Amino acid sequence: MGSLVDKVAIVTGSGRGIGRSIAEALLNEGAQVVISDINEELITQTTAELTSKGGKVLGVACNVTVSESIDKMVETVISTWGRVDILVNNAGITRDALFMRMSEEQWQAVIDTNLTSAFKVTKPVVKVMSKQRSGRIINIASTTGVHGNFGQVNYAAAKAGLIGLTKTVALEYASRGITCNAVAPGFIDTAMTQALGEEIISKVTEKIPMGRMGTPDDIAQAVVFFAGPGAYVTGQVLEVNGGLYT
Numbered sequence: 001m002g003s004l005v006d007k008v009a010i011v012t013g014s015g016r017g018i019g020r021s022i023a024e025a026l027l028n029e030g031a032q033v034v035i036s037d038i039n040e041e042l043i044t045q046t047t048a049e050l051t052s053k054g055g056k057v058l059g060v061a062c063n064v065t066v067s068e069s070i071d072k073m074v075e076t077v078i079s080t081w082g083r084v085d086i087l088v089n090n091a092g093i094t095r096d097a098l099f100m101r102m103s104e105e106q107w108q109a110v111i112d113t114n115l116t117s118a119f120k121v122t123k124p125v126v127k128v129m130s131k132q133r134s135g136r137i138i139n140i141a142s143t144t145g146v147h148g149n150f151g152q153v154n155y156a157a158a159k160a161g162l163i164g165l166t167k168t169v170a171l172e173y174a175s176r177g178i179t180c181n182a183v184a185p186g187f188i189d190t191a192m193t194q195a196l197g198e199e200i201i202s203k204v205t206e207k208i209p210m211g212r213m214g215t216p217d218d219i220a221q222a223v224v225f226f227a228g229p230g231a232y233v234t235g236q237v238l239e240v241n242g243g244l245y246t
């Protein structure tokens with residue numbers, strides 16, 4: 001039996017990539033998982049695939065930049081499963097450009113989707129968790145938010161902000177049995193990094209001490225640790241990056 005039996009988890013942006021792997025890992029531990037994404041086709045496909053493997057899965061469309069959409073998702077989860085034990089703020093985008101060439105639109109889109117989204121989604125969920133006097137919030141940051149990265153000033157600022165949000169929510173809710181931690185992935189093999197092209201991928205991979213890109217499941221395993229019932233850990237950032245920047 002898994003460590004998360006009967007726990008209800010929401011994973012944003014879980015139609016594909018890291019979010020989907022997180023959903024699968026939580027399901028493997030016995031949790032009931034809400035597959036939430038902006039892309040409805042992906043939700044239908046992923047929900048069907050994970051259900052066919054025997055998981056208790058609920059697909060709910062949600063754009064994490066829109067408060068009404070978030071409220072609707074949380075209402076649907078509560079009316080279906082009655083509680084929320086685990087929230088993984090995973091949805092994220094990149095809009096890369098060097099600092100001088102970055103437009104305000106690129107800046108704002110990344111701040112909205114990677115940072116303000118966590119503020120908006122955590123609010124209604126932490127209300128539910130407060131009443132339960134228990135909860136696990138895990139924010140998917142990035143090594144870029146810790147160390148910076150060329151061409152990603154918007155993304156670095158958003159992820160650094162997400163780490164600040166994590167540490168503050170951790171302080172404010174520790175007394176209610178709610179922990180809030182961040183996982184900061186390094187260079188992980190998903191559509192987000194495949195879009196960079198072969199040349200950049202092999203240049204970055206050369207710099208990773210462990211000699212390979214990470215897999216979405218490498219990140220999912222760190223999330224499972226923070227989601228665990230006994231975790232006496234809050235306000236922490238775990239870099240999962242094969243030794244990059246260490």
Ligand code: NAP
Nearest residue numbers: 013017018038039063064090091092142185187188190192
């Ligand atoms: P991905 O493959 O692009 O998946 C992200 C998912 O989020 C997609 O299904 C996407 O939908 C969805 N999404 C985008 N905007 C959304 C919105 N407004 N509301 C709800 N869902 C939305 O990315 P990933 O690589 O799995 O990344 C997942 C998280 O890990 C992100 O926060 C990312 O910043 C972080 N991360 C990734 C890496 C990496 O190397 N891959 C490294 C560090 C951190 P669409 O398909 O419609 O776009």
